[in-house]
Structures are given as C-alpha cells and as structure tokens.
Amino acid sequence: MYAIETRGLTKVYGGRRVVDDFAMTVQPGDIYGFVGRNGAGKSTVMKMICGDVAPTAGEVVLFGCEADGTAPAPTGASAPRGKGEGARRIGALIEEPGLLPGLSAYRNLMAKALAWGIVDAPARCEEALRLVGLAGAGSRKVRGFSLGMKQRLGLALALLGNPDVLLLDEPFNGLDPEATRAMRNLIVRLNQSLGITVVVSSHVLDQLDRMVTRYGVIAEGRLVRQMSAADVAAECGSSLRVRTADTACALALLQEAFPALTFRAEPDGSLAISGDCDAAAVAQVLRDKDQVVLEFTQDHRDIEDYFVELMEGGASHV
C-alpha cells in the first residue's frame, strides 16, 4: 500500500492542461523529492493531493483509500476510517505559509487546531512549536517574524494533528544557509523519529540530494520518471564510457562479468557503465575477449545536469 498514489491526475486551467495524466507513487516512510521546472505543475499536484484544488480528472489515493474517504476503506490499522479521514492524514506547506499576521504564533496554531477539532489543542500547539524550535516565540506576533521563522511556523501548522504525510513545497525558499540546514535536519528528524512520509519539492538539488530517498521528476505536467536515490547516485556518480567495434558483444561480455553494474546503451553506440566499477577490471575483460576498444573514458555527471537532462528530455518527449 502506498502512502500516496495518484491515478491519471489531470488539472485543466482555461483549456491548458497544467497537470496531465499524472501517476505518482510514494511509499510510506519515503522522503520523496519532487523535482521540476517552475510552472511544471509541482504545486498544482501538491494542492490536488492535499485537497486545495479539485482535479479535473483522476484520483488521489492515500494509504489505499480515496482521499475523500468515500471508497471502502481497506482493512488494516493504518487505513483511513471515514469521510475526509485521508485528508486529515496530510499536513501541507505549499508555496508560502498561510499565517495570520495579527495573531501570535501560538494563536495561529490554535486557530487551525480548533478548526480541525484537534483534541487537547493547547498542548498540541505547544508541542508543534517546540518541534520546530519556536517554543520561545509562541507569544510573538507573526507580523514580526523573519522568513525562516515563518517557514518553521508553517511547518508547525502542517504538523498539527500528527499527519502521516507532509507535503512541503519549496520549504527552503528565502532561507539563509543556516536556516536551510536547520529546516533540512528538521525534515529528516521528522521522517526518521516520527516516521512521517515527506514529499518535498525544491530547486535546491543539493539539499534534496542530502535527504531524499526517492525522486520524482515532472515536466510539463507529466511524471517523467521516478527513481530511488540509489538509482540517481548510480547514474550521476562516476561512470565509464566505453565504445567498441561490436557494442552488443561487449555489452553481453561485461554484463556477464559484472552483474552488479548498470549498463546503458547510448545512441552513439557507446556503453555507459555506472555503479561501483573498477575501470582496470573492465579494461582487462575487454582485452581478454579481444574486443576492439575505440573509446574508454571516465565520466562524472553533476546531479543538476542529470535532472536538467531528465526534465528537458521529458519536456521534449511530452
């Protein structure tokens, strides 16, 4: 059972398909990095998942049950129990935190807690403030908060009600390096200590790279690719580029000799070999089998280049 599953999710604004047949799966416990250009549809997808925007077509399934809780709930302890129960399991911080500037941080939290009918609201609000490191600023009016504090308060609002899934849209926007690190550590802590599944979209790829367990790439409203962090590391890390006179034969030989490595045939006839590979060992195998080597180079691919390539490929494909 997925924490989040979208099926054929589509949103049309004024005849333009902003999100088109979007199918994404997020496993419970994931920190899911959602990557895409500006305007690719990330925020719209997140808004549809948390219920702020109604999909034109398709559905959102949360923990195996339709997000509005209308479908029969599957058996199991973690299954949603009633109408709107699925939505209650999501906390979201999308675009910018929705805060009431005239109220204190604590009262912002209380206003949300009362609206959701959260039991023991004052204690939950204090706890949320403590969790995001704003315990000392609870009585201060939000109007005087820095951007970082507002983001943290937004996160505290998202955490109210003990959600199982957090949707965070550009949580590092406008934060200085120290605040960015604090926010990243907080997200990881929430995931590891409380078991909260996190979907985080960001343009700061090196921040995602440090915490994400799975990636999803969106281009022009379509999901281009989903992969694990290990896959990305393998594809972005050092790789060998080998071009031989007989590509098919070389591929078969190398796959047999190095079953743990990943091989990809490139359009120019070369082989891209990624994974923990020893260049000398690969060269030895090719020499032993009398393969004519035309090119043998070691590549280093930047994660940014990798995602840009994926997004461009996705966009041109779409």
Add this chain to the structure above:
Amino acid sequence: MFNLLKSDMYRLVHGKMLWVATAVLAGCIVLCAVMMHWVSDPQFLCDAAQMSATVTVGDAAEPDAADEAAREMAEAAAGERERALDDASGISEGDGASDSGASFEALLEFEDPSSLSAADFEETSREMRTIEAPTFMFGDMLVSGGFLGALVSVVVALLLASDFSTKFVRNLPMDRRGRVAYYGGRLLLVAVVALYFLAVGCALSLAAFTAAGFTFAALDGAAELLVFLGLSWLCLAAYGCLTAVLVWLTRSAQAGVAFALVVATGIAGTVVGSLLQNLGAAVPALAAVQPWLLSTCMNHDLALPATSLLLPAEGAVWAIPVGVQVALVGAFWIAASAVLALSVLRRRDV
C-alpha cells in the same frame, strides 16, 4: 462546520478587528447620546430660541430674496425645537403646523423668548428626552440609518477576505468534493457577527441614552422586542451574507467594503427605490417591488415603532403584516446567498 465557527470566533476574539469595530460602534453611540443630550438641554433650548428669534425677526423685517437660503436653514434648524416649544408654551401656529411655510410664520410670532419661563424649556427638554420606546430608538438610530448594516458588512468583508489574502484558508479542513463545511461555517459566522453587533449596539445605546438622562414613554413588550430584534438581525445577516458572497466571488476585501458603503448603508437601495417609484407611474408593477427591497425593509420598516411591524404591509398581497414581509425579504437574500455559496462557490479552488 461548528469547529470552523469555533476557530473563527477564536480569531475574532484574539484579533483586533472585532474590538476596533466595537469601539467604533461604541464611540458613535456615545457621541450620538452626548449630542442629543446637549441639544435637549434647557439652557441650549433657551439660547437657540433666542438666536432663532433674532435671526428670523431680522429676516422678516427685510425679506431679502438673496437671504432665502439662510432663511430656509434657520427654518429647518428651528423646526424641531419650534414644534416642541409650541407644544410646551401654547404659542399658536395657526392650522398649518405641518406646512413648512406656516412653521416659519409661527417662528415669526415667536418674537419674545423672554415670555417663556425656565419651566417651559424644562418641559420641552423633558419631552425631547422622552423616547417613544426602546425599539424605536434602536431602529431609528442603529438599524435604519444603515450604520449597523455597513459595520457588519465591513467586518465580514475584512474577515472573510483575510482567509484568502493571508492564505490561511489552506490550513482549514476542505472536503475534496466541495467546500460545504467551509462556506456553511462562514455563513453561520456572518449570522453570529450580525447578532453580536446588534446586541452590543442595542445594549450600548440603551446604556448611553439612559446615562444621558433619556427615558422611554413606554417599554416594548417582550414579543415586540423579540420581533424587532429578530427582524433586524435577519436583515443585518442578509447584508452580511451578500457581502460574503461578493468577497468569495471576487476574493477582494475592497469589493466587500465598497459593497458595505454603497449597498449595506442603504444608499443604493434608496436610489433603486426612487427609480422604481418613478418608473411605477408608467409600470405599476415596478412600484409594487419597492417595499420588497432589502433596503426598504431595513431603512424604512425597521425605523417604525415595533408595533407597526404587526400592521398589514402597504399594497402587499394577502395583506401580510410588515414584519412578515421583512422576514421574507431577509430570509430570501440569506437563502440566495447560501444557495450560491453551496452550489457554485463550493467548487472553486482555494
């Protein structure tokens, strides 16, 4: 829905807006009471009578056409006092008391204010400080002038628009298949806000005018009071609901405030009413619409003594009482707002 209402009440109580609006309401009521106390003071009446007599006698001696405007102003200002003084002192004004020209003539007869004793002014003051009934005061001062309607609408506009301007709405529970709870909760909130301002306005005006020495000729019966307050609340809530729908459609506080100032005050209603009356000469059906305007109910019907709400409405089918007519109009606009919000607006994304 009730959780949302609880949350909104929390925001209102802990925010500034409610208290600023309450202070404005209290300030206006106190100012009104102080002014009424001042103009009904026996000394003020005496001074005003002397001043009016001097001005009008001078005008009468040389009836200059160029001073016609000043004459009319003096006449208008003296009109109310004159009637009261006439009642008190028995000064004759002929048989044309309701005619403005005759009133002015009567003022001319009022040549010697020294002929009036202090007791006359005391008596006049006492009469001026005797209000027909509490509901008459509430209706005349709070409801019919459009002040309370505008205040409720402004508060509703600012409060509801802040949901979208601050994006706090994203923190609120939203049913994916429609925002029934959200809009339903907000309409309930409008009713609560209208009730609050009506209750506070009535209580404050009662306290302020009592403290200023005003008394009531008669007290309303419980039924009359309830009917008046219920109908006033309905009309205020109707204006509030219409403001809410406009804010939800436009997502703009400015649009809501503009509506409050132009429509909820009754200005637009007066214009439409006049237009309908004029067009009614040609198309009688249009004139029949005028009593059914929300502004007519608020600015005219609720300004009358509460007992008149039980009288048959003028020109209404089946001779229904005025109160029923007001209730129908108020309920219609609340229902129309609710239908629009719960059918069309609930599909809008936040």
